[in-house]
Amino acid sequence: MLLVDIGANLTHDSFDRDRDAVLARARAAGVAQMVVTGASREHSPLALQLAQAHPGVLFATSGVHPHHATEYTDECDAEMRALHAHPQVVAVGECGLDYFRDFSPRPAQRRAFERQLQIGADLAAAGNPKPLFLHQRDAHADFLAIMKDFEGRTGPAVVHCFTGTREEMFDYLDRDWHIGITGWLCDERRGAHLRELVKNIPANRLMVETDAPYLLPRTLKPMPRDRRNEPAFLSHIVEELARDRGEALETTAAASTATAAAFFRLPGATA
Structure with missing residues (x-):
């Protein structure tokens, strides 16, 4: 069983002390490939550096999360475009x-979002389409x-870390977008509704992610002492997802891996 974690914040400083060990544990747990999330002007270049240091894995x-939308200047846009020149x-x-949090003013969020979608449109127009890695809350x-x-x-889209309503999910699926499921599924306080919703996601629209170091699955036993999530725990999320979908673990794992490989055009990601 090989898995692809489509969203891991491996540039987070909580991984600075043991990042190589984290990657080794992920491989041992069957996570063959990981997409490192670039979510700010500071961390997008770091995500590229990590990818360059671990080719094929x-x-x-590269992007700017709405929390950081106020940093999206003309200079930032040029930096993002330069990063997208790298395969x-x-x-x-x-x-x-x-x-939900409004860490940046809403007009600034909308402007930063539109400018990044324009990057996606420009890449597609130039014959190098790249998918969109999207965030939406409230x-x-x-x-x-x-x-x-x-x-x-633009290229295809995934609404990552989906936590929304049934209506929202079907709005996304009706537009042929993909859905990323995290350990939110395992949170009985906030994510119980997802256990029914995930049955309705077509296999070729479903991908899995940890959003590490965030969203540690609450059903994980034993819990790590530091409460830090990491890609090695993706298999636990997939186990719960398969059970909720009424599928064999191998079926859910193979389908999510194939979908991620096609979506991100990853080399060698086959289950």
Whole structure:
């Protein structure tokens, strides 16, 4: 069983002390490849550096999360475009809207989102389409409206770390977007509704991720003392996902890996 973690924040400073050991544990747990999330002006270049240091195993995204939207200047846009010249950068983002925390003003979030979608459109127009790695929380209507402006002009899209409603999920699926499922599924306080919803995601639209070091699965036993999530725990998420979908573990694992390989155009990611 080989797995692909499509979203791991491996540039986070909590991994500085043992990043090589984290990668070794992931491989031992069957996580063959990981996409390192680039979510800020500071961390997107670091994600590329990690991918370059671990060819064929780590890949990167480059983008600016809505929390950091105020840093999206013309200079930042130029930096993001330069990062996308590297083949190890396999997706545009993490980008989108987050009205739950509003760490950046909403107009700034919308502008940063639109500028990054324009990068995706420009890459597609140049014959080098890259998928979109998207974030949406409590901003569904604005999110759909902005995405509609770029309809048919970008590569495929995944709404990563999906935590939303049934209506939101079907809005995404109706647009042929992909869904990323995390350990939120394992949170009886906030994620119980996902256990029913995941049955409705077509296998070729479903991918899995840890969002490490965040979202440690609450059903994981034993829990790590530091409560840090890491890619090695992806197999636990997939086990729960398979059970909720009424599938064999091997079926869910193989399908999610094949979907991720096709979506990000990863070399050698076969189950």
